Amino acid sequence: MEQFSDNCDLKLLREEFSKFAKRVEELEKRDQILARENEELKTRIKVLEATTERQQDEIDCLKNTQEELIGRKIMDKEQFERSKMNTTDSPVDGTRASSQGDNLRRIKKGSEELTVAFFSTLSHALVSPGHGQQIIFDNVITNVGNKYNVYSGDFRAPIPGIYVFSTTILTGNVETGSYMFKLNGKPIAGVYVVNSSGTIQVVLDLNFGDTVAVHVDAPRVTIAGHSYTTFSGFLLNQRIDHPTIVGK
Structure with missing residues (x-):
């Protein structure tokens, strides 16, 4: 009877150990799934950060473009007024007026690069x-x-x-x-x-x-x-x- 009891206890221990091993395996699989989900979340965060930065760059670029357009209109108006004054002061000297106009265009070109x-x-x-x-x-x-x-x-x-x-x-x-x-x-x-x-x-x-x-x-x-x-x-x-x- 004692040997039978020992065999039963050993069988129960083996069953408990098998259950424990399965539980450990399930937990390890769950940890792997959580690790993958964590990596995916990190990747999504990086993508969102990159998207946010792109959108901010586009906003900044649009603001700069608007400011440049305003500055160009002001510059064009000033250049137009200067050209009128130069034409009035020396209407005969077409070479000088052309040279001044070319200089203004070169200055403008350099400022816009x-x-x-x-x-x-x-x-x-x-x-x-x-x-x-x-x-x-x-x-x-x-x-x-x-x-x-x-x-x-x-x-x-x-x-x-x-x-x-x-x-x-x-x-x-x-x-x-x-x-x-x-x-x-x-x-x-x-x-x-x-x-x-x-x-x-x-x-x-x-x-x-x-x-x-x-x-x-x-x-x-x-x-x-x-x-x-x-x-x-x-x-x-x-x-x-x-x-x-x-x-x-």
């Missing part, structure tokens, strides 16, 4: 990135105009114009891969990395608000960090479409 340039690198390696993943060059070295978004990895054009962009991609272990420049999410030009390194430069005619970024085209290829992978761009020539602007 906007400087936009950025240079950013990848500080850490990207291991097995997914197809279509947008590369975030997180180490910002130059960001004149503050139009490169370090949270999302893209550049947003503040004004219409001709822009130049370039990227250099370094992969690990003599791997090959392909990467793509995308304009507003659409592919425009790509680079195929051979022998670990590849570079591409593009010249784009952008409108206000257009975005440019570098995306992974071939997945599962490690991208080297430590500032060997870079993304840069600058405004080459501002395109003035407003009819009141002269000198362009």
